[in-house]
Amino acid sequence: MTWGRISLVACVVLLAVAPFALSPFRLGLLAKYLCFAIVAVGIALAWGQGGMLTLGQGVFFGLGGYAMAMYLKLKEAGSAGLPDFMVWSGVEQLPALWKPFGNPVFALAAVVLVPGVVAFLLGLLVFRQRVRGAYFAILSQALAAAFVILLVGQQGLTGGTNGMTNFSQFFGLDLTDPNGQRAVYAIAAVVLGVTFLVAKLLVRSRFGRLLVAVRDGEDRVRFLGYDPAVVKTITFTVSAVMAGLAGALFVPVVGIISPALLGIVPSLELLVGVAVGGRFVLAGAIAGAIAVNYAKTLFSEDFAEGWLYLQGGLFVLVLVFAPKGLAGVVESARHRLPARRRPAEVTA
């Protein structure tokens, strides 16, 4: 068994015993980190493998989250009622946009399809015109900014700045009950596992190799007869769907979805873990996302101001000293350990 396999098994075991070892509060936090880890897998695919630095993952996270929250709100309000925040903002009739979300199948489909379609259209329009690199990063960030302003502005439709909160039920699970919370945690863990596997298969496939080739030499790939725009659009869409799933899980896990979780800064925060853990290695990105969010909780409990210094400093330090993240550090250490010749370093 290789070290990779052993640590994978160890992680699965740890995740499996966590519901029995942790208090419901801590378990909820862990479930939240797992949601961010799902986004991290998508970011590692798009950014690490595909070279597309996406600063707008919060948008897709939010689309998935709001789709789920709309269903849960309608379910709670019953067949005739209106969601609580609509009553407060003086909306009298259920808006047409909301109506289909009463159907669980529609809502679940929307969780996947809405972020997917938005990312697909954006990717197609942008990548086909060979807009890439920093331009793409800026556009994705502008999308995040516009999305949040839209959410805040449409108070009656989205709950405005407060977003949506107070969810007690999730497909028959009681979210106020520890057992219900454990079940939600288990769902998050399984979704993370599936996301990881899908990403792993994708990276190992022919498509994955093509993706890396596009990252390292887009024009060469084009000259070989492939269409880089298609490869990038598909990858970007997959990463957006992962973010959407994570957002949908975030709603029952944390119990709130609001614009403050989705804007420019939260979208960039999603990247911190991936950068720290190592964007070129999927497992590194997951570990980084969990570790950074755990550190954030620790610091926010004691002194919140310190966290911003630490987060900013962490970013700077990692980029200066370990551009490939901790996974890169581990890898080069592993190459150094046995007394054999190191293979030629590939510079990114």
Place this chain on the structure above:
Amino acid sequence: MGALANQLPIGLSIAAVLLLIALGLTFTFGQMGVINMAHGEFIMAGAYTAYLLQSSSFLDDAGQSFLVALPVAFVVAGLMGLLLEWSLIRRFYGRPLDTLLLTWGVSLVLQQLARDVFGAPNVQVTAPSWLVGGVDVLGVRLPHNRVFIIVLAVLCVVGVWFYLTRLPAGRRMRAVVQNRELAAYSGIATGRVDRFTFLLGSGLAGVAGVALTLVGPVGPSLGTFYIVDAFLVVVAGGLGQLRGAVLAAVALGFLNGYLEFWTDASLAKVLVFLAIIAFLQVRPQGMFVLKGRALV
């Protein structure tokens, strides 16, 4: 119609501020491939410079301290930019996406620093008495402060244009923007040119910060409100040249101003974003493209 015309100086002054901010970005991006997310914090530094000068005792007239603030803010923000380039960014040339994240980390730290030093609540800079009020020209209300911002931006653009086209240092800068290797082989100290570009661009952001104190309060997150729009100006205008930045800033300023007027602010941002995506379908590299032979 009157209301529509009254929106004109507002749209133009938004454009003017965007332009001052975007100038630094487009040159650091075009010349060095650096995406400086900390640029917004130079705006903030400029604005706080104006605040400090006003609250300090040795200049008690608001008009005087405001005028003094313009060059001082230029120097303060410029030196911050220089320090950032010298300490961190020059290690990152050739890795544009990494500079984006790196400078974002710096921007987080700077924002928190401002929060610790000046406090989280916004502070107010008193506008000089000669900038309060306005005049009516042909039924259009022209507020003095908006006109001042527009004039300030025009002066800065003329200054940058003069620098780029008439001074030897500007010629060296254009050479580095167009072809770095060739410029280096011709004996231009590209590292020094880079540092000076950073100083200039950051300084202009500081001036923009002082201008912004005329239209709103100053807070630690002042820069973040403008940085995204300024980057969109860079994307729409094309890299590393003046014309594109000016045109794109004016277009974006008006689009923002008028769309907010016609629809509501929340839809306006989305419409602006869609307009830019649509524009990129026609001109993927922005309005103007520097001709070069590099296969990007």
